[in-house]
Structure formats: structure tokens, C-alpha cells
Amino acid sequence: MALASPFTGSLHGLDVPPDRVRRIATMLGLPEEGLAAGDGRVVALLGDAEAAADSAHWARPFAAWIEAGPLDDAAVAAQVARAAQADLYACLTTATANQLHLAGRIVHAIDSHRPLTESQRDDIELVLHEAISNAVVHGNLQVEGMKGLSVDALDRFSSALAARMADPAFAARRVEVSCWLAPQGELLVEVADEGSGFVPQNRADAATDASGRGLDLITAIARQVELLDNGRRIRIRFAL
């Protein structure tokens, strides 16, 4: 069965068995493997976080990173087809996104496609890190922020986070990051999670809680921010 796919690059397995990469490539009608094939865009299929630890795998010609490990072949093929909709695309489990410091990886990849200044790298990494952290902690792991300013709040946050990160039902939920590099010097990024969504609130006591500053930081640095899909997806625009 060949799926209709506008994707024209190639697949590259990182700790994924070659016969599996071949099967998925065949489903999509793509060249089997090879970094110079197609139009040069390469989708990395990851076995796990360790497989993608090398920063060379987060730069051209790589343009998408899909954690194949726990998915069946058809689901991976569907992800590869989805990757074609963005210039850069990552779809990883919550545990892997956290372990890899995904925001820094994505900034490294953006920089390899469109060179950034140091302050642009810092700002984009912070905003992406805040968006991905929200998707990981509050979205997929459904851990509440630290209320108040005591070490008790820190302890509660610690134990809730550790428990959820150790629970595959939460840690295997996906974080999806899509980036578009417009020719006019705008960067558009979307970060989506599989949590239950949220409604942003004006909190009068914001200054007295240890958590709740992420979205404010994003808003202060980015050009424009939109929350979509009941808060499960954030769309952020930067001027470059």
C-alpha cells in the first residue's frame, strides 16, 4: 500500500532496523535510504533518545525527526507525510523531548538552515524551551505548577513530575514541533501536546507563585503568540 505523500526527501534510520526503514520508505514511495537522495531533505527515524544525541543529526540535511520506536509502521509513515507540511518537524515522546533538550536541538537545526545571531539563538531557545516545557510538564504529564514560594511547593512539584515521567501512559505522549522559515525573515513555530488543554487565566497572585511565568516570557520575547486547540497548541512568530 502506497500512501499519497508530498514528501520528496529520504529516510534515515538512527537505531531503527534497516528493514523497518525500508518498509516505511516503500509505503511512502520514497528512496530507501541515503543522505544525498531526493531533494536533500532527510527525515530521521529515531529508535530512542540515545540514537539522536549527536548534534550532527540536528543540522542539514536533516529536516525532520520522528521517534519511531513505539509506533507501528503505518503511524510512522503518517508522521513522515505530516513532516512534509513544515520546513522543520519533530515528533517525539515526552520522555525523549525532555531528555534531548529538544529546544536547543531545534535551534541548532534552524541555525543550520538560516544562520542566527547569538542573541537570536538565545531568545528562540528560551521561547521554544518554555513552550516545550509547558507541553511536557503541564500538557502531557499533567503536573500542576508550583503554588506559593516554599520548598514544600518544590517538593510536591518534584514528586509529581518524577511519578508522571516514570509512567509510560504519560511519558509516551507526543510533543510535536513544526517550524516554517519564511523568506521575508519570519520564523513561525508551533508546539503541540496531547494533554487535556488549558485556559489561560489572569492570576492576581502571579508574583507570589514559583510557576506561571513561562507564557509571560514567551509573550515578552516573541512577535506574536496564539493559543489554539484549547491550549494544546501554541503558535509563535519571531522576527529574524
Next chain:
Amino acid sequence: MDYGIDVKEQEAVVQLKGRLTFNDHAKLRALIREMLQNKAKRQVLDLSALEFVDSAGIGMLLIAREEMANVDKQLVLRAATGQVKRVLTVAQLNKIVAIED
């Protein structure tokens, strides 16, 4: 994040290294405990070797400030550079915590 503490007569200087993010909750918990136990009134966090801080890191620094205030100690943030300095500025932390160059 890693840290080392140098306790002097008047102040304790804590050198923070690496990244301070929501993943460092256990380290921050241990650090706050050590800062509460030593005798110095001024607890200085030297941020010159800190490479990255996020909003949760800022929140944990505010918890440290509050815990020090509860026992009549002062928390000071010193020598932030680059991304860390940028975040302290954007979050307007100077309104809440003593910040030194």
C-alpha cells in the same frame, strides 16, 4: 546544574554551573537546605558560569529568596551574563531580588 559553595565569615558564595531548568528541582532543594544550614547572612549565587535558565529556574530562585528571608538571610544574584542576564531582565527579577554585576 551543578554547584559549589564557599562559606566565608560574612557571606556564602554559591557557584552555579550549567543549565537551571525545571529538571533541577532536586538539586535546588538540596542547595536551599545547604544555604539554610550555613551561618552566613548573605547568600550570594554567582551566576557567571550558568549558561541557561528558564521560567521554572526563576521560580526556584524566588523560592530560595523566600526561604532565606524566612530565616533573616539575604539572597543576592551576582554576575549573570548572556542568556541568563536576558531572562532576569525580561522577568524583571530586579524588582524582587537583589542583583549585582
